[in-house]
Amino acid sequence: MQLVLSEDQELLAKTAADFAAEHAPVSRVRALRDARDPIGYSRDLWRQMAELGWVGIPFAEQHGGADMGLAELVCVLEALGRGLAPEPFLGCVLLAGRAIQRAGSEAQQAAWLPRIASGDVVAALAYQEAGSRYDPTRIEATAAPRGSGWRLSGQKIQVLDAVGADLLVVAARCGGGIGLFLVASDATGVQVVPQTRIDHRNAALVKLDDVDVSQDAALGSPDAGGALLEEVVDYASVGLTGEMLGSMARAFELTLEHLKSREQFDAPIGSFQALKHRAANVYIEIELCRSAVMAAARAVDAGDAEAAELVSLAKARCSDAALLTANEAVQMFGGVGMTDEYDIGFYLKRARVAQQTFGDAGWHRERWARLRGY
Amino acid sequence: MADIAEFRADTRAWLEQNCPPGLVGRGSNPLEGVWGGRKWTFSDPDRKRWLERMAERGWTAPSWPREYGGGGLSPAEAKVLAQEMRSLRIPPALIGFGLTMIGPTLLQFGDEEQKREHLPRIGRGEIRWCQGYSEPGAGSDLASLQTRALREGDEFVVTGQKIWTSYADQCDWIFALVRTKADGKKQEGITFLLIDMDSPGVSVSPILLISGSSPFCETHFDGVRVPVRNVLGTIDGGWTVAKALLGHERSMIADAFGSAGGASSRRGLPDVARDHLGEDQGRIADPRVRDRVVQAEMDARAFMLTVQRTRDAAKAGHQPGPESSIFKVYGTELNMRRHELLVEILGPQGLGWEGEGFDDFERELTRDWLRSRGNSIEGGTSEIQRNIIAKHVLGLPD
Numbered sequence: 217m218q219l220v221l222s223e224d225q226e227l228l229a230k231t232a233a234d235f236a237a238e239h240a241p242v243s244r245v246r247a248l249r250d251a252r253d254p255i256g257y258s259r260d261l262w263r264q265m266a267e268l269g270w271v272g273i274p275f276a277e278q279h280g281g282a283d284m285g286l287a288e289l290v291c292v293l294e295a296l297g298r299g300l301a302p303e304p305f306l307g308c309v310l311l312a313g314r315a316i317q318r319a320g321s322e323a324q325q326a327a328w329l330p331r332i333a334s335g336d337v338v339a340a341l342a343y344q345e346a347g348s349r350y351d352p353t354r355i356e357a358t359a360a361p362r363g364s365g366w367r368l369s370g371q372k373i374q375v376l377d378a379v380g381a382d383l384l385v386v387a388a389r390c391g392g393g394i395g396l397f398l399v400a401s402d403a404t405g406v407q408v409v410p411q412t413r414i415d416h417r418n419a420a421l422v423k424l425d426d427v428d429v430s431q432d433a434a435l436g437s438p439d440a441g442g443a444l445l446e447e448v449v450d451y452a453s454v455g456l457t458g459e460m461l462g463s464m465a466r467a468f469e470l471t472l473e474h475l476k477s478r479e480q481f482d483a484p485i486g487s488f489q490a491l492k493h494r495a496a497n498v499y500i501e502i503e504l505c506r507s508a509v510m511a512a513a514r515a516v517d518a519g520d521a522e523a524a525e526l527v528s529l530a531k532a533r534c535s536d537a538a539l540l541t542a543n544e545a546v547q548m549f550g551g552v553g554m555t556d557e558y559d560i561g562f563y564l565k566r567a568r569v570a571q572q573t574f575g576d577a578g579w580h581r582e583r584w585a586r587l588r589g590y
Numbered sequence: 591m592a593d594i595a596e597f598r599a600d601t602r603a604w605l606e607q608n609c610p611p612g613l614v615g616r617g618s619n620p621l622e623g624v625w626g627g628r629k630w631t632f633s634d635p636d637r638k639r640w641l642e643r644m645a646e647r648g649w650t651a652p653s654w655p656r657e658y659g660g661g662g663l664s665p666a667e668a669k670v671l672a673q674e675m676r677s678l679r680i681p682p683a684l685i686g687f688g689l690t691m692i693g694p695t696l697l698q699f700g701d702e703e704q705k706r707e708h709l710p711r712i713g714r715g716e717i718r719w720c721q722g723y724s725e726p727g728a729g730s731d732l733a734s735l736q737t738r739a740l741r742e743g744d745e746f747v748v749t750g751q752k753i754w755t756s757y758a759d760q761c762d763w764i765f766a767l768v769r770t771k772a773d774g775k776k777q778e779g780i781t782f783l784l785i786d787m788d789s790p791g792v793s794v795s796p797i798l799l800i801s802g803s804s805p806f807c808e809t810h811f812d813g814v815r816v817p818v819r820n821v822l823g824t825i826d827g828g829w830t831v832a833k834a835l836l837g838h839e840r841s842m843i844a845d846a847f848g849s850a851g852g853a854s855s856r857r858g859l860p861d862v863a864r865d866h867l868g869e870d871q872g873r874i875a876d877p878r879v880r881d882r883v884v885q886a887e888m889d890a891r892a893f894m895l896t897v898q899r900t901r902d903a904a905k906a907g908h909q910p911g912p913e914s915s916i917f918k919v920y921g922t923e924l925n926m927r928r929h930e931l932l933v934e935i936l937g938p939q940g941l942g943w944e945g946e947g948f949d950d951f952e953r954e955l956t957r958d959w960l961r962s963r964g965n966s967i968e969g970g971t972s973e974i975q976r977n978i979i980a981k982h983v984l985g986l987p988d
Contacts, residue, residue: 219899220906472984487987489973492980499979500916507895529888581884590860590874590883 272333290458297462307377393439627718659710722766
């Protein structure tokens with residue numbers, strides 16, 4: 217494992233950084249929020265990202281993808297994270313798309329992945345429930361055999377990027393295990409109710425009230441989805457840490473700019489040692505996160521035996537560091553850091569949501585210990 | 591690449607043939623081993639033989655040029671040598687500040703005569719070096735040092751006191767910062783001098799630390815005469831040389847603590863915790879300690895990945911990035927946290943000083959903990975390191 221960007225990855229990161237700086241500054245997130253945009257992201261921008269080839273990064277070439285991996289996705293997500301871009305990478309590509317790619321039949325992959333990669337179809341993975349907390353396999357929704365197909369019932373919470381999605385991948389108890397089922401979002405009995413969280417990203421309650429699906433809706437074997445869910449959530453977790461890396465780096469830059477320009481006691485406040493040392497601590501944590509994220513992405517891409525541990529390392533560190541960075545930013549901005557007018561609050565809110573998505577720091581520390589046998 | 595593969599095979603064959611069998615599998619600890627010098631006595635004849643063979647090949651200082659007693663290896667070859675030694679768990683033949691601190695600085699700043707005089711003797715382990723930087727009145731504010739060097743013809747006459755000179759009582763030469771100009775900016779009147787400790791007027795007394803050991807000394811200079819040709823760099827220009835050497839020192843410290851020496855390196859934190867606190871369904875029984883163990887283990891992993899990232903970037907031809915500035919502060923503080931935790935895990939058995947009722951591991955660990963308190967002080971305090979990061983990496987104003 218080489219913890220360094222290849223030339224191609226450097227070029228991708230640079231292209232994404234330029235694109236994000238031009239099209240996806242944090243002011244856009246504010247505008248989407250203030251306009252109460254129903255889906256909370258830009259479909260136009262999503263299509264542009266698809267045209268650039270980013271949406272299909274992990275999919276096979278015959279399915280309209282680039283046949284690359286998390287190392288490349290992280291390059292893009294980090295760049296987009298700088299401006300807190302809300303486009304549906306997590307829900308559509310890293311969760312639902314990845315589940316279809318890993319468990320779908322050739323026909324299912326051919327039917328959906330090219331349309332996801334082109335930006336024509338947005339998909340979401342409905343797995344989390346009120347009782348799940350961070351265990352993706354703790355679910356109560358059911359898939360009961362009905363005719364040659366199944367009847368789905370239950371309720372999913374905070375389904376990422378589900379509002380306006382065309383396709384849902386639903387996890388439900390089936391026989392002795394968990395199955396994943398492809399469900400059109402306009403199917404009879406499906407209700408997608410937008411949820412508003414502190415970061416105003418796209419998330420929804422998905423209510424399934426006797427939703428009938430046919431035999432070919434099952435993604436893989438209908439009782440073998442549990443392990444797959446964990447694998448897919450791990451995959452998405454690494455993508456999320458890439459995003460977090462970008463957003464904490466940007467929040468820290470904004471803080472440094474403030475420390476250099478804000479004057480009190482006739483001096484820039486960044487000249488005071490109390491603040492210098494706080495800033496140095498934040499810097500150290502961000503650098504450690506970068507190493508952990510790079511390692512996790514490469515380990516998952518390579519199918520490394522240590523991959524799950526490194527995912528937990530990256531998610532635990534980024535969770536702690538993103539909150540530390542944002543909390544320290546608000547403190548060092550002082551009073552204006554508490555105002556809605558300043559952007560730093562957006563970073564704090566997103567850091568909190570990201571920390572408590574796919575397992576928080578404590579949950580991943582517990583998992584690390586379990587994986588290492590103590 | 592074929593050349594490297596061939597080099598690897600040759601290297602492995604040579605190591606297997608030449609390393610005394612008693613040393614194979616012994617592994618390495620960056621803070622233990624053969625330090626060399628006139629006063630060194632070998633506890634083990636294998637170690638002596640191993641040093642002679644490695645030095646003859648130039649592999650005690652593998653990447654130094656051959657004409658100065660080094661191995662002349664490229665960075666890639668030096669890495670292969672290190673990898674092969676690690677994989678055979680062969681200890682380094684020689685360690686010390688000659689190889690890690692003054693040697694690289696001599697290569698950078700020394701004139702031809704100085705390099706030919708000093709480097710081969712370092713590589714053969716004949717001369718052991720110590721560092722004369724801090725003074726009682728010049729700690730973090732190093733540039734305020736007062737040890738004076740007055741010019742008399744071709745000599746300097748040095749008078750003053752150095753403190754925290756590591757292992758000075760066992761060393762042969764000292765590299766010291768001395769004041770050659772009293773007025774003007776304090777950084778601009780400092781000279782970097784190489785001093786033979788056999789010179790009349792040099793005296794050394796060890797300092798007893800809270801851990802019970804005396805790795806540091808006070809070194810006094812009372813009218814010590816030093817030839818002017820022993821100036822490294824320029825007269826009054828020693829601060830530049832001093833800072834370059836500090837860079838070597840801090841990366842050495844980071845390396846040492848990243849790989850954690852001492853008792854704690856022999857048994858992993860989770861194992862010690864399991865032994866002392868018991869297990870509950872395969873887990874360390876005390877959930878609070880378990881979480882702290884995980885934190886320390888994860889911190890260590892993230893730190894080592896960052897060290898690796900810096901090395902991988904260097905190999906790929908990138909300039910060293912600012913991330914390396916965090917190694918000293920984070921590596922040392924991590925080592926301290928680990929030791930705090932280990933002593934706590936031992937409970938009453940973590941309180942032993944000497945004698946019966948405590949085993950070797952417990953006593954050593956407790957003393958290592960006491961010793962570790964100095965990690966964030968020596969070689970530039972954590973506070974000074976954070977100042978450096980704030981100024982040079984983050985660009986915050988003075």
